Amino acid sequence: xxxxxxxxxxxxxxxxxxxxxxxxxxxxxxxxxxxxxxxxxxxxxxxxxxxxxxxxxxxxxxxxxxxxxxxxxxxxxxxxxxxxxxxxxxxxxxxxxxxxxxxxxxxxxxxxxxx
Amino acid sequence: xxxxxxxxxxxxxxxxxxxxxxxxxxxxxxxxxxxxxxxxxxxxxxxxxxxxxxxxxxxxxxxxxxxxxxxxxxxxxxxxxxxxxxxxxxxxxxxxxxxxxxxxxxxxx
Numbered sequence: 001x002x003x004x005x006x007x008x009x010x011x012x013x014x015x016x017x018x019x020x021x022x023x024x025x026x027x028x029x030x031x032x033x034x035x036x037x038x039x040x041x042x043x044x045x046x047x048x049x050x051x052x053x054x055x056x057x058x059x060x061x062x063x064x065x066x067x068x069x070x071x072x073x074x075x076x077x078x079x080x081x082x083x084x085x086x087x088x089x090x091x092x093x094x095x096x097x098x099x100x101x102x103x104x105x106x107x108x109x110x111x112x113x114x115x
Numbered sequence: 116x117x118x119x120x121x122x123x124x125x126x127x128x129x130x131x132x133x134x135x136x137x138x139x140x141x142x143x144x145x146x147x148x149x150x151x152x153x154x155x156x157x158x159x160x161x162x163x164x165x166x167x168x169x170x171x172x173x174x175x176x177x178x179x180x181x182x183x184x185x186x187x188x189x190x191x192x193x194x195x196x197x198x199x200x201x202x203x204x205x206x207x208x209x210x211x212x213x214x215x216x217x218x219x220x221x222x223x224x
Contacts, residue, residue: 042215042217043203043217044214048210056211091159103149103161103164104161104212105160106158106159107158108158111156
């Protein structure tokens with residue numbers, strides 16, 4: 001089976017631009033998670049979906065961040081407008097059931113740099 | 116204070132050494148405990164998964180949980196250069212995982 005696929009792998013853009021990160025979860029997985037990883041804060045959960053429905057977005061830092069999951073095989077995380085402090089590695093992960101019962105499988109991340 | 120505390124290291128050991136990685140936590144509600152390994156420029160991958168207090172062994176890896184002390188450990192026997200990576204502990208909080216900061220491990224040949 002193919003793993004979680006994220007695109008792009010790297011993104012460099014200027015402050016104020018819109019950024020869209022994409023994720024294709026593993027087929028058959030019910031849960032999808034978006035994380036952000038920085039040296040200062042480690043790996044933080046931003047939002048997660050169950051069966052395409054957002055369940056908990058309490059980790060989304062600001063209204064500039066939004067996430068959608070229009071179908072079971074695709075999700076996006078959008079930042080508009082972007083700021084330098086958004087620079088981080090963004091990971092998408094998926095799992096079959098609740099995260100405590102099944103392992104979360106991570107993609108290789110999108111390395112985002114906002115200049 | 117963070118819910119999960121983990122020494123970021125780096126921890127540098129010679130090949131063949133026994134490695135001990137640790138996390139402490141403050142939330143008594145945590146029930147599931149995991150260790151993830153993350154290679155440079157890759158996503159984390161699950162190494163070990165435990166539910167109850169005690170030990171769980173898988174090859175060269177042993178995960179230990181002490182709920183009374185709110186302390187978990189990962190032991191790596193006969194460490195190899197290929198074990199060089201960042202090791203993150205993670206714990207379940209409801210339907211979410213809370214991660215430690217990660218410990219950078221370097222195994223020198």
